Amino acid sequence: MRSATAALHYVRRNISLAVGIVLLLALALFVGIGHLVVDTGKSRPLSAPAVRPPSAEHPFGTDRQGRDLLATMVAGTPLTLRIGFIAGFLGVGIGSLLGFVSAYYRGTVDTVIRGVVDIGLTVPGLLVLIIIAVSVKKGLTVDQMAIIVASLAWLNPARTIRAQVLSLRERGYVEVARLSGMSGPEIIVKELMPNLLPYLAATLVNAVSSAILASVGLEVLGLGPIDSPTLGMTLYWVNFNAALINGWWWWWSAPLAIILVVFLGLFFLTVGLDEIANPRLRRAV
Amino acid sequence: MRNLLVHYGTPLGAVTAADSVSFSLRAGERLGVVGESGSGKSTLALAILRMIKPPGRIDAGEVWLDGVNLLALSDEAMRQVRLARIALIPQGSMNSLNPVMRIKDQIADALRDHGLAPSRRQVEERVRELLESVGLRPEVADMFPHELSGGMKQRACIAIAISLRPRVIIADEPTSALDVVVQKQVMETLARVQKDLGASVILVGHDMGLMAQFVDRLGVMYAGRLIEVSPVRDIFTQPLHPYTEMLIASLPSLEQKGTFRGIPGLIPLLRDLPPGCAFHPRCPHAVDRCRAEEPRLREIRPAGWAACHLR
Amino acid sequence: MRADYLARRVGVFVLIVWLAATLNFFLPRLSGQDPVRATLLQQASLGGHVQTGLEAMVKEYERRFGLDRPLWKQYVTYLRDVSRFDFNYSISSYPRTVNSIIAEAIPWTVGLLGITTVLSFTIGTLLGALLAWPGAPRWMRLLMPPLWALHAIPFFLLGLILMYLLAFRMQLLPMFGGYTAGAFPGLTLTFVGDVIAHSILPALSIVLVATGGWALGMRGMMVTTQGEDYVTFAEAKGLRRLTIFLRYCVRNAILPQTTALALALGNILSGAVLVEVIFGYPGVGTILFHAIRENDHFLIQGIVFTVIVALGVATLILDVLYPLLDPRISYRRT
Ligand SMILES: Nc1ncnc2c1ncn2[C@@H]1O[C@H](COP(=O)(O)OP(=O)(O)OP(=O)(O)O)[C@@H](O)[C@H]1O
Numbered sequence: 037m038r039s040a041t042a043a044l045h046y047v048r049r050n051i052s053l054a055v056g057i058v059l060l061l062a063l064a065l066f067v068g069i070g071h072l073v074v075d076t077g078k079s080r081p082l083s084a085p086a087v088r089p090p091s092a093e094h095p096f097g098t099d100r101q102g103r104d105l106l107a108t109m110v111a112g113t114p115l116t117l118r119i120g121f122i123a124g125f126l127g128v129g130i131g132s133l134l135g136f137v138s139a140y141y142r143g144t145v146d147t148v149i150r151g152v153v154d155i156g157l158t159v160p161g162l163l164v165l166i167i168i169a170v171s172v173k174k175g176l177t178v179d180q181m182a183i184i185v186a187s188l189a190w191l192n193p194a195r196t197i198r199a200q201v202l203s204l205r206e207r208g209y210v211e212v213a214r215l216s217g218m219s220g221p222e223i224i225v226k227e228l229m230p231n232l233l234p235y236l237a238a239t240l241v242n243a244v245s246s247a248i249l250a251s252v253g254l255e256v257l258g259l260g261p262i263d264s265p266t267l268g269m270t271l272y273w274v275n276f277n278a279a280l281i282n283g284w285w286w287w288w289s290a291p292l293a294i295i296l297v298v299f300l301g302l303f304f305l306t307v308g309l310d311e312i313a314n315p316r317l318r319r320a321v
Numbered sequence: 322m323r324n325l326l327v328h329y330g331t332p333l334g335a336v337t338a339a340d341s342v343s344f345s346l347r348a349g350e351r352l353g354v355v356g357e358s359g360s361g362k363s364t365l366a367l368a369i370l371r372m373i374k375p376p377g378r379i380d381a382g383e384v385w386l387d388g389v390n391l392l393a394l395s396d397e398a399m400r401q402v403r404l405a406r407i408a409l410i411p412q413g414s415m416n417s418l419n420p421v422m423r424i425k426d427q428i429a430d431a432l433r434d435h436g437l438a439p440s441r442r443q444v445e446e447r448v449r450e451l452l453e454s455v456g457l458r459p460e461v462a463d464m465f466p467h468e469l470s471g472g473m474k475q476r477a478c479i480a481i482a483i484s485l486r487p488r489v490i491i492a493d494e495p496t497s498a499l500d501v502v503v504q505k506q507v508m509e510t511l512a513r514v515q516k517d518l519g520a521s522v523i524l525v526g527h528d529m530g531l532m533a534q535f536v537d538r539l540g541v542m543y544a545g546r547l548i549e550v551s552p553v554r555d556i557f558t559q560p561l562h563p564y565t566e567m568l569i570a571s572l573p574s575l576e577q578k579g580t581f582r583g584i585p586g587l588i589p590l591l592r593d594l595p596p597g598c599a600f601h602p603r604c605p606h607a608v609d610r611c612r613a614e615e616p617r618l619r620e621i622r623p624a625g626w627a628a629c630h631l632r
Numbered sequence: 633m634r635a636d637y638l639a640r641r642v643g644v645f646v647l648i649v650w651l652a653a654t655l656n657f658f659l660p661r662l663s664g665q666d667p668v669r670a671t672l673l674q675q676a677s678l679g680g681h682v683q684t685g686l687e688a689m690v691k692e693y694e695r696r697f698g699l700d701r702p703l704w705k706q707y708v709t710y711l712r713d714v715s716r717f718d719f720n721y722s723i724s725s726y727p728r729t730v731n732s733i734i735a736e737a738i739p740w741t742v743g744l745l746g747i748t749t750v751l752s753f754t755i756g757t758l759l760g761a762l763l764a765w766p767g768a769p770r771w772m773r774l775l776m777p778p779l780w781a782l783h784a785i786p787f788f789l790l791g792l793i794l795m796y797l798l799a800f801r802m803q804l805l806p807m808f809g810g811y812t813a814g815a816f817p818g819l820t821l822t823f824v825g826d827v828i829a830h831s832i833l834p835a836l837s838i839v840l841v842a843t844g845g846w847a848l849g850m851r852g853m854m855v856t857t858q859g860e861d862y863v864t865f866a867e868a869k870g871l872r873r874l875t876i877f878l879r880y881c882v883r884n885a886i887l888p889q890t891t892a893l894a895l896a897l898g899n900i901l902s903g904a905v906l907v908e909v910i911f912g913y914p915g916v917g918t919i920l921f922h923a924i925r926e927n928d929h930f931l932i933q934g935i936v937f938t939v940i941v942a943l944g945v946a947t948l949i950l951d952v953l954y955p956l957l958d959p960r961i962s963y964r965r966t
């Protein structure tokens with residue numbers, strides 16, 4: 037109980053963290069309550085009259101294919117988040133493993149990993165993803181989408197974690213642990229991991245955010261899971277049907293607002309976590 | 322200097338990094354300041370120049386130089402004092418030079434900002450002179466810091482420090498990152514230019530051996546307080562304060578040289594100091610009075626000052 | 633400048649380009665069958681007045697990349713074509729070549745993104761530096777939260793909002809395209825004015841978002857720099873606040889910013905694909921979008937390759953120029 041109040045106190049001073057948490061909690065509430073009171077089956081085409089502005093029956097309106105947009109948002113938001121989290125976790129998992137190995141063992145392994153990461157990070161990610169997405173067969177599922185996005189999501193974590201481990205090494209953590217007879221993997225897990233937890237958390241949030249951005253980008257270009265009501269696919273249909281010129285404002289404002297909340301929430305969460313990981317930046321807030 | 326009081330506001334509460342520090346410095350004198358890491362030596366050095374950065378703050382005290390109280394000066398007047406009257410060679414001098422400027426430009430901008438607007442030729446001339454006086458070749462003027470060795474960088478810093486012929490030079494651990502041979506050369510350089518200028522020096526450091534060779538008087542800091550100031554000979558033979566005593570005893574006996582490794586017991590947290598004498602938890606002679614009342618720095622024998630109830 | 637330094641940089645450049653070509657070649661073939669062939673055949677079977685040309689193209693493709701040829705021979709053929717910048721005809725708009733389509737789009741994209749990138753870099757870096765200056769007025773701090781928030785939003789989302797507000801509701805600016813449909817492209821005052829009017833919205837959505845990023849980056853670097861020993865020493869030297877700010881803090885903090893600028897400029901061609909798509913701006917992003925829709929593999933590959941070459945060139949230029957900015961990086965070492 038005491039630690040809970042202490043945590044609350046901390047969050048109150050770390051405003052970015054608080055803002056991030058509040059935004060994401062609001063989103064979770066929307067999805068959670070939505071699943072209880074809204075029939076998500078209505079997110080399928082032809083389940084409602086086409087192109088209706090918001091009304092009592094369809095609070096967010098309907099789109100041209102006859103989807104109820106409230107149901108679409110309730111069903112689609114978790115799908116988009118799912119892509120982000122799968123890709124983010126895969127990316128941070130693989131990336132930090134490589135980062136640890138690279139910084140811990142150094143030598144040739146490090147040279148190779150660092151070289152690949154450096155080149156990978158220079159090449160525009162969206163383009164590579166486009167090539168991949170165009171190359172695989174049509175009719176992606178949400179999870180396949182996540183895997184495609186994950187194929188580049190490990191680059192940034194690998195670089196960040198590598199840099200952090202190197203700086204920990206310099207501070208002598210590793211030497212001390214090795215002198216006390218720990219093995220390599222043991223040192224990584226027992227000594228380095230705990231020190232890197234805040235960084236890992238910030239890196240994860242960052243990776244999730246980038247993965248969502250990439251997936252929405254691919255979807256808007258028409259390379260997404262065409263049958264799923266994700267936020268990006270909804271925007272694709274908005275663009276496809278020129279909803280904006282036609283004045284169907286409700287069609288795009290709902291997904292847009294939710295995506296904004298997602299990005300802002302994740303962004304402030306990262307800033308907040310960075311502040312924990314890196315107190316030196318406190319002055320920067 | 323009298324009753325200097327510096328606080329650092331930290332997320333964990335205020336820290337008193339220098340408390341009632343008082344001492345005086347005569348012209349041409351070399352004063353050493355030693356103390357464990359975190360005892361407030363750098364804070365003291367920065368406070369004299371009024372360069373304590375937030376969250377730190379100078380709360381009280383006076384710093385008198387030739388009849389002027391520096392703490393009462395305007396910001397602009399204080400800026401003029403820096404380098405022109407008091408020069409500081411900061412700790413971590415390996416990175417004290419701007420990596421993207423040539424050495425001569427780093428001397429020239431100091432001259433310019435102090436209202437000297439010499440011609441290009443005069444600047445070049447002065448730079449050469451300064452470099453020569455610290456034993457650097459004239460070519461160094463056109464080099465960048467990364468092209469210099471550690472010792473050369475430190476000499477360049479000294480050259481900058483003496484460029485306006487200051488009355489006082491404060492050197493914060495000027496040689497801690499250098500190897501022994503270079504250390505000695507740099508200290509000799511510092512000693513020579515100091516003599517030429519007739520300036521006083523405050524040398525901050527860990528190395529008692531170096532202090533023994535270089536300074537006239539030695540001040541010992543503990544937990545943000547100056548607890549003893551004595552002529553360096555006396556300190557080594559008859560220290561006044563129990564802390565100093567233990568310090569001297571802990572030195573490797575080889576001609577009393579070497580870096581001190583500290584003494585048994587924990588360095589107190591500055592934000593959580595024990596009441597009374599800050600040293601009492603580690604002091605072998607502590608009595609009840611030590612736990613209740615803080616000792617003041619008193620003159621115990623001619624030129625020998627200490628803050629201890631038992632003296 | 634030493635020759636081996638240049639040679640090494642050129643080597644890295646060639647490596648990146650080679651990797652891009654290899655990716656381009658192998659990725660579509662990973663799935664077992666060749667989707668390029670599939671699309672070609674499908675398009676040719678549709679018939680129409682360009683059919684004969686397409687059939688010739690299929691024949692040519694079979695001859696060079698036919699299944700009867702070993703993969704490595706196909707690969708070598710592909711590399712040779714690429715090294716000559718020969719990307720074949722566009723499948724969807726035969727008989728136009730991929731090169732001519734890309735060449736037409738590039739000036740639009742370079743114009744839009746070149747200007748917006750330089751603009752947001754300049755404004756953002758200035759702002760970031762000022763935000764870190766102790767002498768800056770208090771109200772400047774109020775700029776931080778909106779900058780942050782804007783920075784977290786993807787370009788194209790802001791684009792959508794701006795388009796709705798400024799073009800659809802207030803009708804202040806044109807919504808779509810690079811110029812009014814039917815206008816006669818040329819160097820006349822009206823046409824240039826038309827192009828500028830069409831560019832304002834996409835440009836604004838990029839500048840508003842990107843400026844925040846540059847400002848935050850610069851501010852972070854300034855804070856780091858202000859903690860450096862050489863800044864402490866500069867203050868101890870009694871330098872003026874402005875001298876310290878400009879010649880010690882800004883001068884050092886700007887180095888990483890410049891690197892980032894070069895990379896951003898290198899990324900210019902693919903920097904705002906989605907903004908172009910949303911605004912129907914006739915740049916590289918939009919033709920990429922259409923190529924994807926039409927399954928025009930040759931066009932997609934041509935664009936990807938061109939973008940990566942542009943990036944490689946920018947990195948190369950940066951590597952060659954950087955030592956002028958930072959004396960620590962010499963041409964001699966690494
Ligand atoms: N920026 C700061 N914020 C908070 N506390 C600080 C700050 N700088 C110094 N302190 C506090 O002031 C105390 C004195 O620090 P100072 O740097 O003067 O020590 P020092 O004697 O020079 O140590 P060293 O030998 O390691 O250089 C430290 O214990 C620290 O707790």
Ligand code: SF4
Pocket residue numbers: 562563564598599600601604605606607608611616628629630631
């Ligand atoms: S005052 Fe007391 S505790 Fe402090 S040093 Fe002297 S004897 Fe020890």
Ligand SMILES: [Mg+2]
Pocket residue numbers: 362363364412493
């Ligand atoms: Mg110090």
